[in-house]
Amino acid sequence: MTDTDNNSLPERKRGSGVKMVYDLLRDEILDLVLPPGSPIDEVQLAERFKLSRTPIREALVRLAGEGLIDTLPNRSTMVSNIDFLNLHTFFEALVLMYRVTTRLAAQNHRPEDLPVIRGFHEDYAAAVQSRDALAMIATNAAFHAAIAEAGRNPYFTGLFRRLLDEGRRILRLYYQSYEEQFPQRFVDEHAEIIAAIEARDVEVADRLGKAHAEQIVEQVQKLFTRANKLDIAL
Amino acid sequence: MTDTDNNSLPERKRGSGVKMVYDLLRDEILDLVLPPGSPIDEVQLAERFKLSRTPIREALVRLAGEGLIDTLPNRSTMVSNIDFLNLHTFFEALVLMYRVTTRLAAQNHRPEDLPVIRGFHEDYAAAVQSRDALAMIATNAAFHAAIAEAGRNPYFTGLFRRLLDEGRRILRLYYQSYEEQFPQRFVDEHAEIIAAIEARDVEVADRLGKAHAEQIVEQVQKLFTRANKLDIAL
DNA sequence: TGTATTTTATTTGTCGACAAGAAACATACA
DNA sequence: TGTATGTTTCTTGTCGACAAATAAAATACA
Numbered sequence: 001m002t003d004t005d006n007n008s009l010p011e012r013k014r015g016s017g018v019k020m021v022y023d024l025l026r027d028e029i030l031d032l033v034l035p036p037g038s039p040i041d042e043v044q045l046a047e048r049f050k051l052s053r054t055p056i057r058e059a060l061v062r063l064a065g066e067g068l069i070d071t072l073p074n075r076s077t078m079v080s081n082i083d084f085l086n087l088h089t090f091f092e093a094l095v096l097m098y099r100v101t102t103r104l105a106a107q108n109h110r111p112e113d114l115p116v117i118r119g120f121h122e123d124y125a126a127a128v129q130s131r132d133a134l135a136m137i138a139t140n141a142a143f144h145a146a147i148a149e150a151g152r153n154p155y156f157t158g159l160f161r162r163l164l165d166e167g168r169r170i171l172r173l174y175y176q177s178y179e180e181q182f183p184q185r186f187v188d189e190h191a192e193i194i195a196a197i198e199a200r201d202v203e204v205a206d207r208l209g210k211a212h213a214e215q216i217v218e219q220v221q222k223l224f225t226r227a228n229k230l231d232i233a234l
Numbered sequence: 235m236t237d238t239d240n241n242s243l244p245e246r247k248r249g250s251g252v253k254m255v256y257d258l259l260r261d262e263i264l265d266l267v268l269p270p271g272s273p274i275d276e277v278q279l280a281e282r283f284k285l286s287r288t289p290i291r292e293a294l295v296r297l298a299g300e301g302l303i304d305t306l307p308n309r310s311t312m313v314s315n316i317d318f319l320n321l322h323t324f325f326e327a328l329v330l331m332y333r334v335t336t337r338l339a340a341q342n343h344r345p346e347d348l349p350v351i352r353g354f355h356e357d358y359a360a361a362v363q364s365r366d367a368l369a370m371i372a373t374n375a376a377f378h379a380a381i382a383e384a385g386r387n388p389y390f391t392g393l394f395r396r397l398l399d400e401g402r403r404i405l406r407l408y409y410q411s412y413e414e415q416f417p418q419r420f421v422d423e424h425a426e427i428i429a430a431i432e433a434r435d436v437e438v439a440d441r442l443g444k445a446h447a448e449q450i451v452e453q454v455q456k457l458f459t460r461a462n463k464l465d466i467a468l
Numbered sequence: 469t470g471t472a473t474t475t476t477a478t479t480t481g482t483c484g485a486c487a488a489g490a491a492a493c494a495t496a497c498a
Numbered sequence: 499t500g501t502a503t504g505t506t507t508c509t510t511g512t513c514g515a516c517a518a519a520t521a522a523a524a525t526a527c528a
Contacts, residue, residue, distance in 0.1 A: 014481060014518060015307045042510075052483045053510090054288070061292055065299035073249045074489045074510060086388075093389035096334065154320075155327035159393045248488060248511060276480075286513045291481090308480060308519045 017051050021059040029068050029079050030168045036081040040069055066162065082170060087224070090166060095213040097160040098144065102209030104151030106197045113150035117194060120146050125187045133175040137168055143190060147197065174223045186215065251285050255293040263302050263313050264402045270315040274303060300396065316404060321458070324400060329447040331394040332378065336443030338385030340431045347384035351428060354380050359421045367409040371402055377424060381431065408457045420449065 012020070025045075028034045045056045060077060063069045071077040083090075105113070120143035127135035141164040148157040189212045196205040246254070259279075262268045279290045294311060297303045305311040317324075339347070354377035361369035375398040382391040423446045430439040 017482080043508095054482055057511090058291070058295055058481095061295045062299055065296055071510095075491080076509075089387040089389060092387055100330065153323040153326055155323060155393060155397065159389060163389065251512085277478095287480090288512055292511095309521080310479075 017055040018058045022062055030165055032172045034079050036079050038079045040077045091217045094163045098213035099206055099209045100156055101148035101151045101160055103202055103206040104153055105147045106200050106202045106205035108152045109150035117146045121190050128187055137171045251289040252292045256296055264399055266406050268313050270313050272313045274311045325451045328397050332447035333440055333443045334390055335382035335385045335394055337436055337440040338387055339381045340434050340436045340439035342386045343384035351380045355424050362421055371405045
């Protein structure tokens with residue numbers, strides 16, 4: 001592509017190359033800078049980062065482990081596709097993780113967790129205010145990830161983070177074409193969730209988490225069906 | 235170690251080395267042949283498999299991605315430890331996944347799934363019959379993994395498989411010292427679960443899955459506290 | 469004897485190069 | 499014209515070697 005990004009990498013420390021490539025590629029995949037199906041060329045990446053293929057390869061193996069890229073043996077490797085036919089399994093898992101993590105946060109959170117959560121809450125509110133759809137996606141994910149962390153179950157947070165990542169891709173796909181936005185309502189719901197967590201009201205937190213998740217899923221599905229009606233070529 | 239396993243690998247195909255190393259190391263870790271904390275030496279493995287360090291490294295990166303080994307940068311890499319202090323989060327996640335996968339199996343299974351599930355059910359019954367604790371662990375995990383597959387939600391099956399793997403390590407740890415066994419009761423419960431799945435009775439499947447999981451967790455926790463009383467050095 | 473500093477050794481991270489596999493292309497043959 | 503075979507090209511998988519980072523050992527010094 002263009003060689004406009006070969007600045008800002010004059011010196012790197014020993015183990016940092018892999019992480020840099022991994023982080024950057026991951027972001028580019030989740031932000032659809034590299035849309036699903038994009039070919040990933042090791043040599044090209046090696047030149048771009050001025051590294052040998054070895055650390056590039058390690059980053060790719062990690063991305064493949066998270067299902068973000070698909071590797072055909074001895075052939076090409078490309079950004080993994082979004083499985084629209086099984087989106088319902090994604091929503092199913094997402095709703096459950098919303099519930100569980102919110103519930104556990106109400107149960108297990110520590111005082112120091114709340115400022116962090118509130119911080120992302122305000123970021124999200126600001127994004128809604130300024131109608132920045134992409135910032136909404138990011139801050140919403142960060143908000144719920146912080147809640148999950150406060151729930152302190154690494155197995156759930158691990159799955160939840162992956163689901164939020166995948167959701168980032170899916171949402172960005174739609175928000176590219178349709179200037180939709182998460183309504184103010186979600187901000188209010190976030191506030192309610194925080195209150196339930198702070199009050200350690202497990203059942204309310206569970207219920208709110210579930211309702212909130214279903215709101216979001218419904219919103220996305222609405223976008224989805226609308227998109228399907230417009231461009232039939234899928 | 236001993237050089238008694240350098241037979242049976244005269245010819246390998248191009249992409250097969252990594253998978254072989256990955257599979258074998260994974261098994262050795264889960265079977266506690268490589269107990270938690272064991273050092274992993276790349277050069278040693280390279281000699282053992284008669285490969286260069288590159289494919290070994292790739293296998294290790296994948297194992298690290300699944301949390302089976304820990305890598306200290308620029309220093310050693312070793313089999314990851316079992317976090318006994320947070321076992322409750324493991325049980326928590328395990329019980330939920332038992333429930334969800336059983337419930338979804340009742341909802342989504344196809345006719346061809348049942349023979350597979352029944353097959354593992356019989357394997358497990360045979361293991362109980364012959365009082366082979368290690369076979370019980372393996373067949374029980376395979377049984378529930380098959381149910382999860384029939385549920386057809388890859389996000390849940392992915393997490394569940396990881397949990398079952400971790401459980402394999404934990405159980406094997408205890409069964410090394412204490413010749414306990416899963417009672418016949420679990421066999422009967424498995425039969426009930428199959429019946430509920432076949433009848434597509436979602437609620438009963440959910441309830442049975444939960445009860446079954448809690449049985450198992452209770453059993454393991456009993457072993458755990460007993461072990462703690464005996465060897466205090468932990 | 470105990471602590472600080474230098475030296476050695478071991479292990480990891482990175483590199484450039486080469487060979488295998490598969491796809492794309494070209495050629496021969498009916 | 500269409501199929502089959504051979505060739506080329508491109509990408510990946512693997513290798514051996516080297517350099518950096520750290521730990522261990524050795525040495526100097528109080």
